[in-house]
Amino acid sequence: MKRYADFIAEDRLLAEQWQKVKEIKELGFEPFGKKYDKQFMIGDILKNEPAAEGEEPKEFKTAGRIMGYRVQGKAGFAHIEDQTGRIQFYARKDAFEDEKNWQLVRKCGVGDIVGITGTLFITRTGEKTLRVKEFTLLSKNVKALPEKFHGLTDVETRYRKRHIDLIMNKEVKETFIKRSQVVNEFRNVLAGKGFLEVETPMMHPIVGGAAAKPFITHHNALDMTLYLRIAPELYLKKLIVGGFDRVFEINRCFRNEGISTRHNPEFTTMELYMAYANYEVMMDITEELIQKSAMRVAGKLEFDYNGKTINLGKFNRVHMVDMIKEVTGVDFWKEMTFEEAKSVAKEHHVPVAPHMTSIGHIINEFFEEKCEERIVQPTFIYGHPVEISPLAKKSPEDPRFTERFELFIDAREYANAFSELNDPADQRSRFEAQIEEAELGNDEATPEIDDSFVEALEAGLPPTGGLGIGIDRLVMLLTGSPTIKDVILFPTLKKKD
Structure with a gap:
């Protein structure tokens, strides 16, 4: 040595x-x-x-x-x-x-x-x-x-030696000060609304809470497989069952997926759950959290990002099916068979994977392929199909769809929210459908039933609204950062040879 x-x-x-x-x-x-x-x-x-x-x-x-x-x-x-x-x-x-x-x-x-x-x-x-x-x-x-006039400019070195990056590049330090301000503003707003900040487990006995690939580890003393959490959702909803009316958590989640300008294997989210609310209340809270954070770090609601001017002063609300119809002319409000939907997908060059066994899957694929990239200004896309929303309550107007939304800004997802499903029988059947999808090759589907969560619902979950916001992407937007690595102090990097 x-x-x-x-x-x-x-x-x-x-x-x-x-x-x-x-x-x-x-x-x-x-x-x-x-x-x-x-x-x-x-x-x-x-x-x-x-x-x-x-x-x-x-x-x-x-x-x-x-x-x-x-x-x-x-x-x-x-x-x-x-x-x-x-x-x-x-x-x-x-x-x-x-x-x-x-x-x-x-x-x-x-x-x-x-x-x-x-x-x-x-x-x-x-x-x-x-x-x-x-x-x-x-x-x-x-x-x-590094030489003072040029600072630390090599991008990879900046990420690998963040301590030097912070010393030499003042704007980098400012980015992370603003990140802290965003998190603090979230806490201030939610505390003012009576939310209790909590901590839930990072290691889960089964995969659940979102559709994504998990990191897998092993606990030697208990001789059991554990999964780094994809999301804290199920534990937080158990707290609502237990009698806390308003809870939130700001912490890390983990997804064993690719690394890109938008994705890091570990990332920070804020999740909240509010008893006696629904997804529309979550829209209002989302707007308030983002607008107040923007004013805290920049004192304005308009930002230049990726060559576009983003106005956070106005959030649009559009049903997924309506946007598909506007962009492609295809009307999924109309009744059609699965075979007819597959034929329409083929005409519009929308891929249909083997695990996609319903019209709902095709609707979602249409949106992702044809619509998502067109969204620039803040837009709540709501009304996701039941098949892709296993934890969301069905819409009373049309049970093919759910009371769920995703917030998109400049073609990126920033938030995801539901009126939470609180029917234990329906929840179990949704979990069973997820298992079938996993068996058909959907590696993001939940592969097993969380019986403890179903049992919690049997005790009674009040009507509840739930919301998750990605902190990293929001900070990217508010600081004009082009990649997620710029807003994570120590991003995950490939090991050097």
């Missing part, structure tokens, strides 16, 4: 930095310091003004990473930054009683983490600056950062 000393010997810049570490120790300072009483965030210091003439200047004690350094002779300027901002500091040799402290200043450089105490003044160029009275090295950087 290669020793760290070998890496140092092979890297000239690394060796030079470790030589500085040695010299700093010889001066009597610890290069990798201890606890520091940081009293001010840099952003808070910048809100202040220098003391007026005749006033006692206020001292500010802060800390951050050096991002620019110009020290020559007996004085120098530098910039330090933390997550709230960047400020310049000015150091002079004669400000230190001990010559060694000035030598320490000279041996520091870009990338080092330092603590400084100083007073605020404004330079001739109009920049707020801290005049240093005390200087402390907290952690020596020994690995050269």
Whole structure:
């Protein structure tokens, strides 16, 4: 195994930095310091003004990473930054009683983490600056950062070395600050509506809650197969059965599927369930959550995304069958046989897989093939066929369809919601139909019945509305990020050779 000393010997810049570490120790300072009483965030210091003439200047004690350094002779300027901002500091040799402290200043450089105490003044160029009275090295950087004018630009390296990406690219840090703001806004809105935040299991004994491929693991002590959750839905609905009227969870889900600009194997969702509500109430809540998040992070409801202007101030509501008719001319409101539907699909070059055994499957395939890509502005597509919605209540107006919607913006799904199915007999028959689909080759169908969930429904689930929103995609939209990797701190990547 290669020793760290070998890496140092092979890297000239690394060796030079470790030589500085040695010299700093010889001066009597610890290069990798201890606890520091940081009293001010840099952003808070910048809100202040220098003391007026005749006033006692206020001292500010802060800390951050050096991002620019110009020290020559007996004085120098530098910039330090933390997550709230960047400020310049000015150091002079004669400000230190001990010559060694000035030598320490000279041996520091870009990338080092330092603590400084100083007073605020404004330079001739109009920049707020801290005049240093005390200087402390907290952690020596020994690995050269990318060149400051170009930053870290290689896309794959940015994702693999997110810590460097965050140091060098300010807009990346801003993206993740906005992501946190979106999540916080969700929590604020839902708390204001009386929702209780909960946590449900990440490992499930059976596959369920959504149509997707699971990750499979094994619990040795119990000698049982477990599945990383596809969705928390069934557990959350059990909480509604148990007497909680309004619950939500913001957490990770896992799907063992492809990686793309829109998909990561682990992703973050918000799911909520509200007793005595339905899918129309969920539409209203969805609009409110997205609009308030947009105002929180950007202060506006219009965004340029993928070359299009998206207006979050207006959400359309369109039945799936109506949109299919508008786009293709095919009217699935009319009664037709399965063979007739297959013939229509063939005419319009819509594929019909072996597991598609009903008109409902064909309707959904029509929508995905012909309509989805045409949606630009926020649109609730509702009225999904029963066959593709095993957890949704049937529409009382037409039992071929369900009280379900998906929210699409710029051809991407952002939310999925139902009036929840609460008839245990109907639910069991839907699970049975899913098993039949799985046997016919639909690898996203649920392959077994969740008896514990059916039993929970037998205890009585009140009329309930349920909603799931993808946090990652929403943050992509609100920050103008072209790929999901830009909004996940540490995205899943292929192992390097």
